Amino acid sequence: MSATIYDVAREAGVSMATVSRVVNGNPNVKPTTRKKVSEAIKRLGYRPNAVARGLASKKTTTVGVIIPDISSVYFSELARGIEDIATMYKYNIILCDSDQNKEKEIHLIQTLLGKQVDGIVFMGGKIDQEHIDEFKQANVSIVLAATVDEQHEIPSVNIDYEQAVFEAISTLIKSGNRRIGFVSGPLEVPINRKYKMEGYKRALESHDISFDESLVIQGDYTYESGKEAAAQFLSQEITPTAVFVDSDEMAIGTIHEIQDKGLRVPEDIEVISSENTRLVQMVRPTLTSIAEPTYDIGAVAMRLLTKFMNNEKVESRTVILPHRIELRKSTK
Amino acid sequence: MSATIYDVAREAGVSMATVSRVVNGNPNVKPTTRKKVSEAIKRLGYRPNAVARGLASKKTTTVGVIIPDISSVYFSELARGIEDIATMYKYNIILCDSDQNKEKEIHLIQTLLGKQVDGIVFMGGKIDQEHIDEFKQANVSIVLAATVDEQHEIPSVNIDYEQAVFEAISTLIKSGNRRIGFVSGPLEVPINRKYKMEGYKRALESHDISFDESLVIQGDYTYESGKEAAAQFLSQEITPTAVFVDSDEMAIGTIHEIQDKGLRVPEDIEVISSENTRLVQMVRPTLTSIAEPTYDIGAVAMRLLTKFMNNEKVESRTVILPHRIELRKSTK
DNA sequence: GTGAAAGCGCTAACAT
DNA sequence: ATGTTAGCGCTTTCAC
Numbered sequence: 001m002s003a004t005i006y007d008v009a010r011e012a013g014v015s016m017a018t019v020s021r022v023v024n025g026n027p028n029v030k031p032t033t034r035k036k037v038s039e040a041i042k043r044l045g046y047r048p049n050a051v052a053r054g055l056a057s058k059k060t061t062t063v064g065v066i067i068p069d070i071s072s073v074y075f076s077e078l079a080r081g082i083e084d085i086a087t088m089y090k091y092n093i094i095l096c097d098s099d100q101n102k103e104k105e106i107h108l109i110q111t112l113l114g115k116q117v118d119g120i121v122f123m124g125g126k127i128d129q130e131h132i133d134e135f136k137q138a139n140v141s142i143v144l145a146a147t148v149d150e151q152h153e154i155p156s157v158n159i160d161y162e163q164a165v166f167e168a169i170s171t172l173i174k175s176g177n178r179r180i181g182f183v184s185g186p187l188e189v190p191i192n193r194k195y196k197m198e199g200y201k202r203a204l205e206s207h208d209i210s211f212d213e214s215l216v217i218q219g220d221y222t223y224e225s226g227k228e229a230a231a232q233f234l235s236q237e238i239t240p241t242a243v244f245v246d247s248d249e250m251a252i253g254t255i256h257e258i259q260d261k262g263l264r265v266p267e268d269i270e271v272i273s274s275e276n277t278r279l280v281q282m283v284r285p286t287l288t289s290i291a292e293p294t295y296d297i298g299a300v301a302m303r304l305l306t307k308f309m310n311n312e313k314v315e316s317r318t319v320i321l322p323h324r325i326e327l328r329k330s331t332k
Numbered sequence: 333m334s335a336t337i338y339d340v341a342r343e344a345g346v347s348m349a350t351v352s353r354v355v356n357g358n359p360n361v362k363p364t365t366r367k368k369v370s371e372a373i374k375r376l377g378y379r380p381n382a383v384a385r386g387l388a389s390k391k392t393t394t395v396g397v398i399i400p401d402i403s404s405v406y407f408s409e410l411a412r413g414i415e416d417i418a419t420m421y422k423y424n425i426i427l428c429d430s431d432q433n434k435e436k437e438i439h440l441i442q443t444l445l446g447k448q449v450d451g452i453v454f455m456g457g458k459i460d461q462e463h464i465d466e467f468k469q470a471n472v473s474i475v476l477a478a479t480v481d482e483q484h485e486i487p488s489v490n491i492d493y494e495q496a497v498f499e500a501i502s503t504l505i506k507s508g509n510r511r512i513g514f515v516s517g518p519l520e521v522p523i524n525r526k527y528k529m530e531g532y533k534r535a536l537e538s539h540d541i542s543f544d545e546s547l548v549i550q551g552d553y554t555y556e557s558g559k560e561a562a563a564q565f566l567s568q569e570i571t572p573t574a575v576f577v578d579s580d581e582m583a584i585g586t587i588h589e590i591q592d593k594g595l596r597v598p599e600d601i602e603v604i605s606s607e608n609t610r611l612v613q614m615v616r617p618t619l620t621s622i623a624e625p626t627y628d629i630g631a632v633a634m635r636l637l638t639k640f641m642n643n644e645k646v647e648s649r650t651v652i653l654p655h656r657i658e659l660r661k662s663t664k
Numbered sequence: 665g666t667g668a669a670a671g672c673g674c675t676a677a678c679a680t
Numbered sequence: 681a682t683g684t685t686a687g688c689g690c691t692t693t694c695a696c
Binding site for chain 1: 334377379380381382383384386387392394397401402403404405408409411412415416419424425426427428429442443445446447448469471555581584585588591610611613614615616627
């Protein structure tokens with residue numbers, strides 16, 4: 001076994017309390033003593049046992065991260081933002097994939113609480129009462145990242161999705177489009193149904209364009225579903241002249257399907273997407289996209305969580321980060 | 333505070349040892365007692381404290397994962413493979429980004445050991461003596477994923493990179509190419525210098541093509557560096573007629589640069605890449621690629637780690653997974 | 665089948 | 681400035 005604090009104390013001829021002080025940078029230690037202890041630590045190759053420390057101090061310097069799918073480009077960028085800030089504040093991350101499955105989510109929350117994490121960053125689709133109950137009975141801080149709680153009970157970091165889509169669609173309308181397709185993510189997710197879809201509708205309304213149900217197609221964020229959506233649009237009597245697609249990967253599918261059918265982007269059909277991941281530059285034409293600051297959402301969420309964990313005062317529990325529309329070649 | 337095992341014991345009128353038995357599924361408990369305890373647990377909302385358990389049992393059911401960059405498509409697919417198998421075996425993952433920075437790597441290993449992880453999955457570029465020393469003095473199991481240890485001391489899961497590149501280049505040669513570019517990753521990484529590069533050379537040699545240094549360009553796996561490499565090739569007196577590019581993202585950059593310069597893929601220049609992530613289908617023409625079973629490498633590495641952690645016997649510590657060449661439209 | 669008790673390695677009062 | 685001591689919440693012998 002490796003050395004314990006007790007071994008170090010004996011080796012240095014001091015008490016374990018003193019060793020603890022040295023290890024934790026407590027200033028109340030005479031320099032000579034500190035030196036003796038440091039040497040003993042080095043000699044024995046002592047490394048503090050974080051588990052014992054966690055039990056004694058009730059802090060693990062570990063936070064849980066629940067994410068739908070770490071292999072998604074969008075979420076892995078979020079995760080990187082979380083991780084970087086966590087590292088900056090000396091926390092480690094326990095990463096869990098939920099596949100947006102509610103049972104898994106609840107189970108993961110419980111596992112993480114069992115592991116005594118100091119806080120949780122949660123990313124998911126739908127937050128319902130059961131989630132909120134779990135969060136509340138847990139006496140650790142929770143922050144939602146890129147995830148809305150319609151009841152505004154849980155702190156969160158997002159952009160203004162409604163406004164972002166409103167702007168994207170308005171851009172399209174201003175350049176002359178009247179028939180605009182909308183490829184959304186799953187509509188049971190509030191962000192999609194309540195915010196993005198509403199932004200779409202509001203843009204249409206404010207330009208006196210009537211809402212046409214056949215222009216809305218639900219995708220599942222995959223390349224394939226983007227292709228299928230485009231195929232469906234192209235089979236309509238009057239095809240749309242522009243399409244908003246709610247993820248970069250789907251949008252690439254949409255563009256390719258349009259091109260495969262012999263049409264051109266943006267000349268025949270304009271395409272605008274949503275996440276602004278690195279994928280936007282990896283397609284021809286490059287994708288005009290709502291620039292959602294993915295990395296920053298993760299980073300800010302983690303920063304917010306550190307504030308809660310340190311009982312710092314927080315001005316606002318619901319933070320809305322700015323977005324832009326990043327114009328590239330898939331729109332005129 | 334939440335209930336402890338002692339609270340449950342009192343509530344159920346038994347000793348904490350019995351509660352512990354029930355919680356851990358020990359069969360030596362009378363059904364009636366078990367029932368009493370289970371009810372008390374439910375009533376109090378008791379949830380075992382994994383930190384205390386970890387201290388007492390010296391097992392945390394947590395493994396460390398050191399990864400260069402979770403936001404990379406390639407590594408996040410690996411991570412998903414690791415996570416899925418970890419979950420299957422009831423382990424959680426502490427995820428750490430290293431940016432392939434040796435100091436960070438060493439530091440992360442130490443942090444993870446301090447947190448008493450039961451094992452570590454390590455992904456990185458270069459493994460040197462210092463890493464090996466750390467691994468050895470740690471008395472936890474380590475498995476390398478998509479990472480080679482030239483000294484073959486540390487268990488690992490990889491594909492046969494040398495052979496894979498040999499096959500890819502041979503394919504190109506067989507279809508008539510004699511001047512073949514090689515866009516590699518950083519050459520200080522042994523996988524690149526010692527395996528992939530050697531596969532390239534061996535393919536050339538076995539077809540009596542002499543090695544030409546100007547056909548090798550070092551990239552950094554980004555889209556931009558793929559573009560730059562292509563630009564450099566296209567500025568040569570005799571441009572290559574085919575290019576092997578060591579990552580999907582770089583390969584897409586290479587294709588775009590070629591196309592932007594008015595040439596066609598594969599008619600003028602064939603392109604073949606290496607990772608076979610989902611990106612291969614997101615570019616036109618779709619990318620012919622070495623099919624590296626990314627997810628599986630992660631999954632198998634984690635599975636191997638569980639075997640070490642359970643002291644199961646392991647037939648081979650160095651596993652080589654099969655690869656294929658996946659032919660798509662970027663080659664003739 | 666069940667209980668008592670001794671740790672696991674550390675932190676955090678409280679003394680001195 | 682340093683030492684003593686009592687936990688933190690659990691597992692794990694060892695008795696009974």
